[in-house]
Amino acid sequence: MGELFLSVLNMSLTASYVILCVILARLILKKAPKFISYALWGVVAFRLIIPFSFESMFSLMPRNMNAAPIPHDIIYQQSPKIDSGIEVIDSFVSKSLPSPSIGESVNPLQIFAIIGAYIWILGIVALLIYSFASVLKLKRQLKSAQLIEKNIFEAKNLKTPFVLGILNPKIYLPVGLDANERRYILRHEQVHLERKDHIIKILAFLILSIHWFNPLVWIAFRLMSKDMELSCDERVLKEMNEDIKKPYATSLLSLATGRHILNGSPLAFGEGNVKDRIKNVLNYKKPTFWLIGTALVVAIAVGVGLLTNPASAKPDDDSLLSQLLKNKTEYVGNNSKVGSIIFLLTFPEDIAYDSFELFTDKEPFGVAVNLKTDAETKKLYSGEVNQQQFQNNAMIMFALIGNVEYINFRIDDGLAPYSIQYTREWANNQCGKDVRDFAESKEELSKLISGTYNIGENKDIKKFVEVNLSVILSSPKESSNPQDYINAHKNEYENFFKYGGEDALQYMLSQFEAGNAEGLRGEIMMLLCKELLGARNNVADESLSPQQWYNALSIRQEIKLPNYEYDGKDPIEKLVYDTEIEMNSDPERGGFTVVAPKIFGSYEEENLLKVFVTTYSARYKLFGNALSEEGGSIVPVAITYRKDDNGRYVLEKYEQARDGAEFASSIREYCTMPVSGKKIKGLADKILKHYSDYQDIRDLMNDNLSKHLKKNGITDATLVNSYGEIEFSVQ
Numbered sequence: 001m002g003e004l005f006l007s008v009l010n011m012s013l014t015a016s017y018v019i020l021c022v023i024l025a026r027l028i029l030k031k032a033p034k035f036i037s038y039a040l041w042g043v044v045a046f047r048l049i050i051p052f053s054f055e056s057m058f059s060l061m062p063r064n065m066n067a068a069p070i071p072h073d074i075i076y077q078q079s080p081k082i083d084s085g086i087e088v089i090d091s092f093v094s095k096s097l098p099s100p101s102i103g104e105s106v107n108p109l110q111i112f113a114i115i116g117a118y119i120w121i122l123g124i125v126a127l128l129i130y131s132f133a134s135v136l137k138l139k140r141q142l143k144s145a146q147l148i149e150k151n152i153f154e155a156k157n158l159k160t161p162f163v164l165g166i167l168n169p170k171i172y173l174p175v176g177l178d179a180n181e182r183r184y185i186l187r188h189e190q191v192h193l194e195r196k197d198h199i200i201k202i203l204a205f206l207i208l209s210i211h212w213f214n215p216l217v218w219i220a221f222r223l224m225s226k227d228m229e230l231s232c233d234e235r236v237l238k239e240m241n242e243d244i245k246k247p248y249a250t251s252l253l254s255l256a257t258g259r260h261i262l263n264g265s266p267l268a269f270g271e272g273n274v275k276d277r278i279k280n281v282l283n284y285k286k287p288t289f290w291l292i293g294t295a296l297v298v299a300i301a302v303g304v305g306l307l308t309n310p311a312s313a314k315p316d317d318d319s320l321l322s323q324l325l326k327n328k329t330e331y332v333g334n335n336s337k338v339g340s341i342i343f344l345l346t347f348p349e350d351i352a353y354d355s356f357e358l359f360t361d362k363e364p365f366g367v368a369v370n371l372k373t374d375a376e377t378k379k380l381y382s383g384e385v386n387q388q389q390f391q392n393n394a395m396i397m398f399a400l401i402g403n404v405e406y407i408n409f410r411i412d413d414g415l416a417p418y419s420i421q422y423t424r425e426w427a428n429n430q431c432g433k434d435v436r437d438f439a440e441s442k443e444e445l446s447k448l449i450s451g452t453y454n455i456g457e458n459k460d461i462k463k464f465v466e467v468n469l470s471v472i473l474s475s476p477k478e479s480s481n482p483q484d485y486i487n488a489h490k491n492e493y494e495n496f497f498k499y500g501g502e503d504a505l506q507y508m509l510s511q512f513e514a515g516n517a518e519g520l521r522g523e524i525m526m527l528l529c530k531e532l533l534g535a536r537n538n539v540a541d542e543s544l545s546p547q548q549w550y551n552a553l554s555i556r557q558e559i560k561l562p563n564y565e566y567d568g569k570d571p572i573e574k575l576v577y578d579t580e581i582e583m584n585s586d587p588e589r590g591g592f593t594v595v596a597p598k599i600f601g602s603y604e605e606e607n608l609l610k611v612f613v614t615t616y617s618a619r620y621k622l623f624g625n626a627l628s629e630e631g632g633s634i635v636p637v638a639i640t641y642r643k644d645d646n647g648r649y650v651l652e653k654y655e656q657a658r659d660g661a662e663f664a665s666s667i668r669e670y671c672t673m674p675v676s677g678k679k680i681k682g683l684a685d686k687i688l689k690h691y692s693d694y695q696d697i698r699d700l701m702n703d704n705l706s707k708h709l710k711k712n713g714i715t716d717a718t719l720v721n722s723y724g725e726i727e728f729s730v731q
Helices: 003-027 034-049 085-097 108-141 179-194 197-210 215-239 247-253 274-282 289-307 319-328 335-344 377-381 388-400 424-431 441-449 461-473 482-488 490-513 519-536 548-551 573-584 660-670 685-689 695-711
Strands: 148-149 152-155 163-164 170-174 268-270 352-359 366-372 408-414 419-422 592-605 608-623 625-645 647-655 717-718 728-729
Touching: 003 034, 003 108, 003 215, 003 289, 034 197, 034 215, 034 289, 108 163, 108 197, 108 660, 148 289, 152 163, 152 274, 170 179, 170 319, 170 461, 179 197, 179 215, 179 247, 197 215, 197 366, 215 247, 215 274, 247 274, 289 419, 319 335, 319 388, 319 441, 335 352, 335 388, 335 660, 388 424, 388 441, 388 490, 419 647, 424 461, 424 647, 424 660, 441 647, 461 490, 482 490, 482 519, 490 519, 490 728, 519 548, 519 625, 573 647, 592 685, 608 685, 625 685, 660 685, 695 728
Parallel strands: 152 170, 366 408, 625 717
Antiparallel strands: 148 152, 163 170, 163 268, 352 366, 408 419, 592 608, 608 625, 625 647, 717 728
16 A cells, blocks of 8 residues: 555656646636636646656656656665655755664654555545535435426526536526526536536546645646636537627626535536636637637647656666666665666566565675565466576676675565575676676676576586585584584575586585595585485485495486376377376476376367366386486366367367465366356366365376386386385386
8 A cells, every 4th residue: 555655646746747837828828718728637637647658858847757756665765865856846855754763673754654545545535425425415405306308407495507417417407597597507517518527527526536635636626627617608608699798697696696505515516616707708709710729739739748758868878787787886785776776677477576675784784575476376486496587686686786695585475485595605606706797797797687698607516515515514513413504504505406406416426436525524415415316316224424325326327218198098088198298298307297187077069178177297207216206286177179170189278277265266267168158067166176185196196107117117116205205116
C-alpha cells in the first residue's frame, strides 16, 4: 500500500503543475468559447490517473517530470530528497524531510509513509460514503416528483434543475416554470446528457476522491464544473436562432433564489456558479472563425505540452553500461547509488524486484536484494536453481560497489523463501582477478551485462579450493569433529557444489595423490569428494582414514543406458509413455529417464483426444552397479492429441498442475472435454484423491526401472539414499 500511495503522490505532484498551467491557459483563452477551456481539464485528469506518458520535444513539463518526483526508495535513503524539477520546491521540501539516525531500526519516513497511506485510504472511504449517503437522501426527497414525459420530472420542493443518474439519467425541473424558461432550462439539461457530462462529473469526483489531500485538485474540480456549465450555456445560446440572452439570464436569476433541496452531493449533477453564468450569458457573442481557430491552436499546443514529458537528455553514452558506471561507488552505504545499480539489473523471468537492505554496521559489509515470485513458479527456481543471471548480477555489483563483501539475493516464492549468497572472494575466484577490475574495463563489464561473459572460465581452481577450505578450517578451533567445522561455514562448504564441481573434485583428488590430505583437512576433503562423487564412489567402508579411503577408491564409470520404452499393446498407454519420456528427459544433463503414469481416463471429441494422468518421472545414472537418482517428480497432467490426416495422434497441448495454492484449482480447470470444454464430473476429485496416496505409481516405477535395467543386461544394481538406506535393487 505504501508503494501505491507514493505513486498517487507522484501523480498528484505532476498534476499540480498541470493544474496551474491550465488555470493560466484559461485566463489566456478568456474570450474563447468555454468548451475549449472545458476540454483542457481532460489533460489534468490524464495526469491524475495515468502514472506515465510519452516524451516530446514540445513538452511544457519541468525537466524531471518524466521520472517520479518522489523516488520509490526515498524511505531507505540516507539523505532523502525529492526531484520535481523545480529547484526551489525541491530544496525546501528535501530539507524538511527526516533522515534516519544511526542505530534506528526504522527510517522515520517509513513510519510516515505507512501512516499517510492509511489516512489517505480513510479519506477516500469517507468521501465515497458521504457521496452515496447524500444521493440516497436526495432520492428520498424526490419521491413525490411527477413524471412529465420520457425522463423529465417535476418536483414541488425543487428550485434548481439538475440531472441525477448514470445509466438512465433523469432531468428534474422545478414546478411553475413558464414556457420560455422551461424551454431554455430543459435544453440546457439535455445538452449535458448529450455530452455525457453527468458521467464526466462522476468520474471527476472519483479522481478527486483519490487526490482529496491536494487542494489544487479541489480547485480544479470546481473550475472544471464551472467551465462545464458555461460551455453548456453557450451551446444553448448558439442553438437558439433568436436573441435570448436577457430572458435566459433572467431565468437563471429566478432559479438562483428560493429553497434548494440539493444537499451538496457531487453525484447529483446540479447547477451552480449562477453569478458567473449570468455574466457569461449577457456578455456572450457568437465567436468568429478566427477566434475559434486561434484558441484551438493554443489549446492543442498547451494540451500536447502538458500531456507529454520532456525528451530525455541524450548523454554521450546512454547505454546500460554508462548508467551503471555512473553509479559506481566505493562505499556500500551510498544508498542512492547502490539502489540505482540494483534497479538497473535484470532478473530471471517471473522474478520481480521488491526491496533492498544495506548492512554497514560492522564488517563484512553486505547487501540483501529482496525478490518475489509466486508459488506457481517455485518449481523453476527452488532446488537446482539456474543461477546464471544471479551470478552475473552479483559480479556486476561487486565490480561497481567498492567495499561490499557479500551479496544475498532473497527470493520469496510464496511457500518457502530461500536465498542465494555470493562473496567477493567467490567473485574474485570466478574471474581470476580482483573483480573491481571489471569496472575499469568497459569491454569485460559489458560482457557481464549482456550475459556473454563465461563466469568461472578464468577461475583459479587451486585458489578457489584453498580459500574455501581455509575458511572452513578456521573455526571452531576447540573441536576435532569435521562436521562442526562444516556446520560453522555452510556457505563455503556449499560453494564446492555450486561453483567448484568436477574441477574442485579433481584438484582435491590430486591433493590426496600428493599426500597433502592429512588430519582435519583430509577429513573435510574426503567428505567433499564423497558428495561430489556420489554413486561413483566405490568405497562403502566408513571407518577408513582419508588416505586409506583414497587408496581404496576406484571411481566408477557411468554406464550409458537409453530411456525407458513401453512394450505394451495399449495404444493410449503407448501415447502417454512416449509423451512423458519426451517431456521429462534431459539429454544435456545425461542419464536415462523412466516414467510411471497412472491414467484416469481418455476422452475423444471430433479429432482431439485428451488423456488425464498422474506421472512419476525420474532421471537416473548408473555407475557400475550403483544407481544415482538425478531428479524426479510426481505431477498430474492433461495431455491433448490431435489426429492428423494419416490417423496418427500428435501432441497438441501438455498441461501440468500448478504448484502451491493453485494446485487443486489448476486440475479442476483442465478437467474438461477437449473440444466443447464441458467439465468432466468427478474427474478432478478422483485425481486429487489419488495424489494423497500414490504408492501405486511408486510401485510401478520400481517395476519399470527393474524391467528396464534387466532389458539392458543389468542384473545387479542398487539405489542408496543419502542416509545409506537401500531404496531400490533389481529384482
